[in-house]
Amino acid sequence: MAFLTLDKVTHHYFSSTGYTKALDNISFSVKEGEFVALLGPSGCGKSTVLSIISGIMKQTAGNVFLEQKPITESKMAIGYMLQQDYLFPWKTIENNVLLGPAINRTLTSETKETAQELLEEVGLPGVADKYPSSLSGGMRQRAALVRTLINDPKILLLDEPFSALDYQTKLKLEDLVSKLLKTYQKTAVLVTHDIGEAIAMSDRIIVMDANPGTIASVFDVPIELRDEQPFLVRRHPKYQLLFDRIWNELDQKDTHVTSSQEVQTDERE
Amino acid sequence: MKENKSDKQLFQSYKNGIKREKKIVFAWQIAILLVFFTVWEVATRMYWIDPLIFSSPSRVFTVIVERLSDGSLFSHVQVTLIETIIGFLVGTLSGIILATMLWSSQRFSDIADPYIVVMNAMPKVALGPIIIVAIGPGYLAIITMGAIISVIVTTLVVFSAFREIDPNYEKVMRSFGATKWQLFKEAVFPAALPAMISTLKVNVGLSWVGVIVGEFLVSKQGLGYLIIYGFQVFDFSLVMSSLVLIAIFAAIMYKVVEKLEKWLIKHSR
Numbered sequence: 001m002a003f004l005t006l007d008k009v010t011h012h013y014f015s016s017t018g019y020t021k022a023l024d025n026i027s028f029s030v031k032e033g034e035f036v037a038l039l040g041p042s043g044c045g046k047s048t049v050l051s052i053i054s055g056i057m058k059q060t061a062g063n064v065f066l067e068q069k070p071i072t073e074s075k076m077a078i079g080y081m082l083q084q085d086y087l088f089p090w091k092t093i094e095n096n097v098l099l100g101p102a103i104n105r106t107l108t109s110e111t112k113e114t115a116q117e118l119l120e121e122v123g124l125p126g127v128a129d130k131y132p133s134s135l136s137g138g139m140r141q142r143a144a145l146v147r148t149l150i151n152d153p154k155i156l157l158l159d160e161p162f163s164a165l166d167y168q169t170k171l172k173l174e175d176l177v178s179k180l181l182k183t184y185q186k187t188a189v190l191v192t193h194d195i196g197e198a199i200a201m202s203d204r205i206i207v208m209d210a211n212p213g214t215i216a217s218v219f220d221v222p223i224e225l226r227d228e229q230p231f232l233v234r235r236h237p238k239y240q241l242l243f244d245r246i247w248n249e250l251d252q253k254d255t256h257v258t259s260s261q262e263v264q265t266d267e268r269e
Numbered sequence: 270m271k272e273n274k275s276d277k278q279l280f281q282s283y284k285n286g287i288k289r290e291k292k293i294v295f296a297w298q299i300a301i302l303l304v305f306f307t308v309w310e311v312a313t314r315m316y317w318i319d320p321l322i323f324s325s326p327s328r329v330f331t332v333i334v335e336r337l338s339d340g341s342l343f344s345h346v347q348v349t350l351i352e353t354i355i356g357f358l359v360g361t362l363s364g365i366i367l368a369t370m371l372w373s374s375q376r377f378s379d380i381a382d383p384y385i386v387v388m389n390a391m392p393k394v395a396l397g398p399i400i401i402v403a404i405g406p407g408y409l410a411i412i413t414m415g416a417i418i419s420v421i422v423t424t425l426v427v428f429s430a431f432r433e434i435d436p437n438y439e440k441v442m443r444s445f446g447a448t449k450w451q452l453f454k455e456a457v458f459p460a461a462l463p464a465m466i467s468t469l470k471v472n473v474g475l476s477w478v479g480v481i482v483g484e485f486l487v488s489k490q491g492l493g494y495l496i497i498y499g500f501q502v503f504d505f506s507l508v509m510s511s512l513v514l515i516a517i518f519a520a521i522m523y524k525v526v527e528k529l530e531k532w533l534i535k536h537s538r
Contacts, residue, residue, distance in 0.1 A: 055443075078444055082440065088438070088455070088459070090459045099445060100445040
């Protein structure tokens with residue numbers, strides 16, 4: 001049964017000089033515990049999809065349902081991870097991690113213990129009293145992951161969370177995130193432009209097309225790859241096959257996107 | 270071992286270099302001060318400049334010592350200092366409060382925009398007579414002058430700092446379901462703190478301007494009053510003494526605010 005459903009979602013960005021159709025008729029659904037990747041060139045509206053799912057942005061047409069209820073009615077269902085950690089530099093790691101509970105006034109000594117355990121689980125013991133500036137990029141992103149997980153979100157939205165990291169750190173974090181999501185049985189939507197990352201981490205890959213953002217095609221990741229660690233997926237023989245298929249799909253798009261109109265503006269004058 | 274020693278020696282000579290540079294700068298500063306006072310003293314004694322108008326360091330010194338020993342100077346200094354400090358605090362705090370109000374409502378800030386532009390462009394000391402008539406010629410009017418002169422600048426600087434916060438922090442807060450007030454308290458206000466602190470230094474100087482002009486107009490007590498009084502009875506030694514005292518106390522206040530700034534920055538990080 002569908003856990004998260006997007007039904008004919010369309011979104012426009014308006015400005016005083018015109019408008020841009022960022023998304024056109026996006027429909028897909030995600031099952032509980034499933035990991036879906038949105039893959040596409042920059043500017044195809046991938047991040048907009050996440051903002052709409054999270055409720056930060058309101059779509060101009062269409063509906064988003066979480067467990068058959070409109071997304072706006074469910075509180076605290078969403079965990080969001082961004083390209084950078086966006087830890088608050090004036091808060092200690094512990095206070096950063098406990099931001100969600102503090103905002104929702106559910107902060108107890110139990111949550112504090114959970115925070116401590118989660119920090120240890122992601123390999124960050126003994127940093128609770130440190131400030132973000134004294135941590136490396138990878139450590140900070142792991143702290144940001146804990147900040148998201150502590151709220152026990154029903155869905156995790158990952159907006160290119162590994163793109164600002166160096167390659168080695170990125171591979172390690174992919175493994176960690178994938179492991180944690182499996183242990184806690186989380187549903188996740190990952191936005192990325194990295195084909196390898198999409199294959200390594202997800203169960204299903206939705207390839208998007210730009211101007212306006214539409215769904216171009218959907219690839220199911222072979223079952224052998226789904227249960228494997230992201231690092232090992234990259235060595236699997238089937239990995240390269242899927243990679244090539246997706247590459248061809250994107251490559252075709254590339255040639256036809258450049259010939260089409262980039263930005264739409266209105267016919268005011 | 271040998272290498273270790275030479276490392277230390279290099280470090281030692283580096284430190285000595287810094288110390289020597291500091292000493293040179295300090296020696297120059299003292300030299301300029303001495304030369305200034307000596308030239309001033311000599312010039313008036315030799316009648317190169319009119320001692321009646323420009324007084325002389327020795328006379329200024331005598332006036333300050335005389336007026337200190339009979340206690341009349343103390344109350345004037347005290348009045349001006351208290352007025353300046355209160356004016357500074359009231360101006361800065363109301364500026365921050367106004368900026369908060371502007372931030373809290375986009376519509377309000379749009380509506381208020383032209384009025385703020387006009388008030389910012391307006392030379393605030395020109396309002397002096399109106400303020401004195403409205404509030405009455407007393408401390409309150411002078412404090413108002415000291416405050417009003419810095420309030421709009423503070424509002425503008427702090428408001429723009431509030432708006433410059435990275436929208437991704439807002440995204441993080443919104444994904445946790447934070448209210449607008451929580452967003453302000455946890456993210457926007459602390460992020461704008463450095464900008465607020467930097468307005469403190471500017472405001473100290475501005476408050477002195479407001480208070481001295483206020484004392485010119487009200488003419489009852491204070492260093493501004495002494496300047497006007499000395500001017501009216503043609504006692505320029507008194508005028509110069511007041512100026513010297515203002516310079517000393519304004520510099521002390523500036524240094525105190527600077528220390529406060531350093532402390533705040535250290536403790537807000």
